[in-house]
Amino acid sequence: MERRAKTTHPVLEIIARRWSPRAFAPDLPSKDELASIFEAARWAPSCFNGQPWRFIVTTKDDAGSFQKALSCLREQNIIWAQNAPVLAFLVAGENFEHNGKPNPWSDLDCGLAMGQLILQAESMGWSAHVMAGFHPDKVREAFKVPEGFDLLAAFVIGKAGDPETLPEDLKERETASRERKPLSGTVFSGNWGRSMF
């Protein structure tokens, strides 16, 4: 299915066509493909090169781990995420390793890494869908995440599938056009609120 963004200015094809599916084909990425996807995250920039991102990854061919991960999602996400072949969590280190002090840029840096991961996946024909709807405490307990690390997001990786496999309300969202604020509302020049473009 084609849900290319209606961009106002030209952007990379992988950015224009990237979206977050809820319907997935059964295809499972190979270990080499997954390695490239996480390698892309690895090379993101970060404050003091602290690399605060950690990933917990489960794949459907390890049914025990996958089910454990699935049970940490909120109900409304389990409905569709159970059909993805890869279910993972993004974890943020709370402190800098070089001095033990709190790292206020950890979430931002995790976002930079995740952004590279998503586009790498997209370039290889895989889609990633990031979710906020999960239970951090369940993940911490189920996967033995130590203190000092914060559960930031869940995400799936898979190949976009047939929207007809989704419940009616999700099917509608799956095929709706993609919307964003205009740049005039988010990019300012000189002073706050003064549109740059």
Next chain:
Amino acid sequence: MERRAKTTHPVLEIIARRWSPRAFAPDLPSKDELASIFEAARWAPSCFNGQPWRFIVTTKDDAGSFQKALSCLREQNIIWAQNAPVLAFLVAGENFEHNGKPNPWSDLDCGLAMGQLILQAESMGWSAHVMAGFHPDKVREAFKVPEGFDLLAAFVIGKAGDPETLPEDLKERETASRERKPLSGTVFSGNWGRSMF
């Protein structure tokens, strides 16, 4: 100058060759180029499609605004950032617009947008360098940033220039090889600390 990452697994060329220069050529991106760079950020995914990112952008051809922005950086960044043609700030909305509640994923989402911006810039021959070393209160005052928005990072955009233009200590960093933790230390499978790759 070539500082391609020594990747363990193949990744997109724009990811492998991306880095954060401190030496810049004088070239200024056109308005169309800048529009594409920010359009890339626009299409990032975000929690509830909240799009919490805002950007304040100054360019060297508006010397007043650029100097105002420059004076908000920490001294060690002013030294080199003054040579970049574009100096900007990334700002995070603290609350969801649809219900006014705090958005715990705002920094993550700003990172996703910034990640797309950086790779779009890279694909067009421009480099972005994100900085934590700036004074948020000065930016808020200088650019009239309202309550409810958090100053998250500063960044420059420019074409990587001649490292010889930098002071000795920065010149060394500019040409050092790029290092990252191995994937075995950041990507876990099944349980925390169990390497996936």
